[in-house]
Amino acid sequence: MASDGAGGTGRDRDAGGAFLYASVRDLLAARIRQDQLPPGALLKEAPISSQLGISRAPVRRALALLAQDGLVTPAAGQGYVVGRSDLPLRLSPRRLHEILTADTGDLDRTASWERIFSQVADAVTSCMPFGSFRIQEAELGDHYNVSRTVAREVLWRLMDRRLVEKNRKSHWIVGQLTARDLRDTLQMRRLLEPEALAMVAADRSLGGFDGLLRDIEVAIDSFPACGGAAVDRLEEAMFVDMFGGLRNSRLLGSIRRNQLSLLVARLFRRRFPIIDDGAALREYARILRHLGQGQIRQAQAVLHDHLSRIEALALARLRVLSLLEAPDMTPYMTPVYRGQDG
Amino acid sequence: MAEALRVIGTSATLTEALRRQAHADLDFPVAFEVLDGLSCQSRGVLSPESYDVYDQWFHSVDLLWTAGSIQPIDTARIAHWDAVRSSDVLAGPARGFGTRPADVLFVQPDRSLAATPAPAISMLPTSYNMDSFAYAPDLALRRHPAEPESWAWLLDGRWHGRCALSLDPAASAVELALAVQAAGLMTIGDPGDLTVEEIDEMFGHLMARKRSGHFTRFWNSAEDSIRLLSTSGCVLSSLWSPAYYGLRSLGLELTYAAPTEGYRGWHSGMCLSAALHGDRLDRAYRYLNWWLDGVPGAIMARQGYYISVPSRLGGTLTDPEWDYWYGGLPAAADLPGQSGAIIVQKGERRAGGGYRQRLSKVTVWSTIMPEHNYLVRRWHEFLQG
Structure with missing residues (x-):
């Protein structure tokens, strides 16, 4: 819908803003600046990914980026420590959970879909006057580096806004604006x-x-x-x-x-x-x-x-x-012709 | 030497005879750029800085106006405006579905276009005609005794694979709507304002025929249709009047139909680019006034078009010409076309009768209908399917 599309302004469209690793990086950086993750706190992939309910790859990338920024340094053994402390401070799983999920539970799967929702809505609405299109779940997930589950969540939410529909073949379809x-x-x-x-x-x-x-x-x-x-x-x-x-x-x-x-x-x-x-x-x-x-x-x-x-x-x-050419398609959208795979 | 006035349009009105006449009559140069209809329409909407005068169909004026590509025309600067206002199309009772020219003529205070008279207009009405299709003697031979000419013939299996249509959906969609209705395939409420369901159902019928090879040929200009009908074995095609007379001058014995369901009417006119101003704008007004002054109207008549100010034709058309082209009477002599070659033989009558009779049989005007956007996408699928 227009509101979502219009809402997808600068911040959401920042390069990388939609990627899970970027939101993990942002979350950890915020907690470090707020001193909730104090100097010396030991940050390891496995416990963080477990607490956030996501895979380890985005956490690994987020930690590497934080290290580039100087917010964390590689620990002697595994993982990283906040700041440059020589004395790693081990956080209990419970404490880590409290720190990472305080306020909003920012980084469960819901956060993932929220981060890309406005961008997908913008892409979908921009195409609506120009024809009907099919959205491929897997390609959508690949494009935003999220799981197919997250991609599906986005599509269900778009369906709730009546921006996409499921046809008889259970394909996700963006219908033409009439x-x-x-x-x-x-x-x-x-x-x-x-x-x-x-x-x-x-x-x-x-x-x-x-x-x-x-x-x-x-x-x-x-x-x-x-x-x-x-x-x-x-x-x-x-x-x-x-x-x-x-x-x-x-x-x-x-x-x-x-x-x-x-x-x-x-x-x-x-x-x-x-x-x-x-x-x-x-x-x-x-x-x-x-x-x-x-x-x-x-x-x-x-x-x-x-x-x-x-x-x-x-x-x-x-x-x-109707006189204009359709905008450049995102890779996860393909035009649908009647009688073909619509 | 003044810079040339840039006019974009189609070969239907920007003819060689007209260009020569403009060169002879006007004291400034005029450059015609001849485009196919849809390209001209797109240029008109998308690139107002690339032309001074847009010479095209009335049903496209709404697009140019909405896009801000044209400026209002001050009727006080049109010498024969009163005559235009009282023309048979504009002053007569509103008739027919689709884009009736009067409905998009006047610029209202809120910038909308409507039939309520106002000092400024969107487009100066010039030529108009009532179109249908032409067919070859082969088809005439297969016609049942007393079978009326009908738009349903566009879909008729008796000449499977030998039909041609215009590529422009603003004309073809309404013709095909008349055809599917006349053929009894579906009922249509308003052929000039198809609903989404009607468009889908209509294209269901059309796609089946496209796949079976019934529709194989499409044309995008009068010249294109002449090439198509003179070489490809087509026996029936939606056709414009200049192409019809052009084909006759090549010796083809075509009949121009007066379908029992009525004609598709169209009106053309001229718009002023939004980018036009100063001396160039003055020259554009002089060009518009020249168009209505008699000579261009006679040139248009010799290819079958009517003009919005027929009263000026008294000194430019001969009596036999007026009687044939406008009166629907038998030609009292052989009559020349624009190039001077004879295109009407003595004794022939124009199909459909005189201009008022033909105008009264307009069922639908060419139109950019409300669901045009949807229609155009389906049309492209049809062309590609």
Whole structure:
């Protein structure tokens, strides 16, 4: 969904950010800096991989990288020690467990899928206007250096967002974005988002929208010189971040599943002028001004009208996208032709 | 010497006769770049800096407008605008499915395109016609007695493997929708706005015929279709009027069908590139005005096209020409085509009658339908399948 794709910004896309070894390295580095892993603590592949529930290879690579960075040094016997201590400090399995899994349980398999989810979602959504594609589980796993189990987990989550489906042959399929998808999801957005907007407003102070409003006003003042990337960011703040804190996770899930029109606009802006986005920015500003004044119903009405108005534009933009070549495929996606392996 | 005005379009309107006439009439150079239809459409959308005037189909204007590739045309700068407004296509009752030219003509205050009159337009309406298919005497021999001409013939097994279609899905998809419906294979609600299910079902029928070898030939320009029909043993092809008259001038005895289900209409026109300004923009307006002033309309008539301002043809078409091309009456004399060669013999009548009669039988206009994106992908699968 657009929200996931839009969420796959810089940090997630950093080279290596999706790889398990990188997240192990990040976790250990953080624990060392926080002094939870004190100088001299002995770090060995086997206990760490056991505590994290992952294989030893990524742990081995993570430790080697930490050694390159000078955070750990090879121990006399096996493994590494934190810092440069000559007196290895052995941690009990229980203590190691507490240190590594404190807070969030960051590095079980769930963390693995989370780390690549936004990238896969971005790749999938970027292809949706251009046809139907099959995703190969094994190739997906290879591409991100994760197990097939993790790859499958990502695909199930994408299916939950209705970005992929399983066909009769149990193949994972990215279906082509159609005009009907756009019409239907915009209808859902009109039903869901005004309601969610009222919930968000109830949870925030009246001044809680001032920062975003200022950003939008700046963009309006410099439109269209503000550029497509600025409009992308503002739409994400307006429709993704805005609802991110909803306590009703079912409502949030439904909203995310139906924001295909954001995707079309974002893909369109990558290639074409933003001439028709000025009206939307002015509508966003009106919504936020109403919210700032506690005028919830008026804000809901403007949002509803906005979501009605953009339907014809979204359909027209989808037609324009049909002229473009499909983007370069990631190796785990292959085009599906009807009557072949679809 | 001023820089040449760059016009992109297809061979349908950017003819040699028109180029010579522009050279003679205008005091600035005009450079025609002739492209096939889909390439022209892509250029129009993706590279507005590469042309000044886009001379193409009305059903593509929505793409160029949405992409921000063209600028509004000020109707106050079009000398014969009132006549264009009252043309039979634009002033008459809205008729037919698909992209009716009037529906995407006027620029509204919110930048959308609609039929509500406004001072600016997206595209200046110029030529139009009603298209169908042409067939050879071989086919005529196999026709049942009193069998009406029908779009279903595109799918007919009696001439298996000897059918040709246009490569452009905006035209071919609506023709095939008329065909599958006429053949009784499926029911279609609106051939100009197919649903996903209708597209899937239609391509189910078409793919089966493609695999069995029924559809083997496709053309992408009038010249291409002339080559195809004159050399390949095709007996039936969707065909544009210039190609039909071109084939007749080569001696082929083709019949242009007036299908019982009605015609596929199309309208062409001209857009101004968004990148155009200053003196070059002024020259572009002069070129647009020249187009409506009578001589280009006569040149277009000699290949079977109608013009949005027929009142200017009084001094440029002879009476027998007007009577044959527009009136649907028997030719009072042999009539020349654009090159001067005789393409209509005395006594012949244009299939389908006079222009108002033919216009009244437009069932669907060529269109980029809402599910175009999906349709195009299925179309490519069909071509490759």
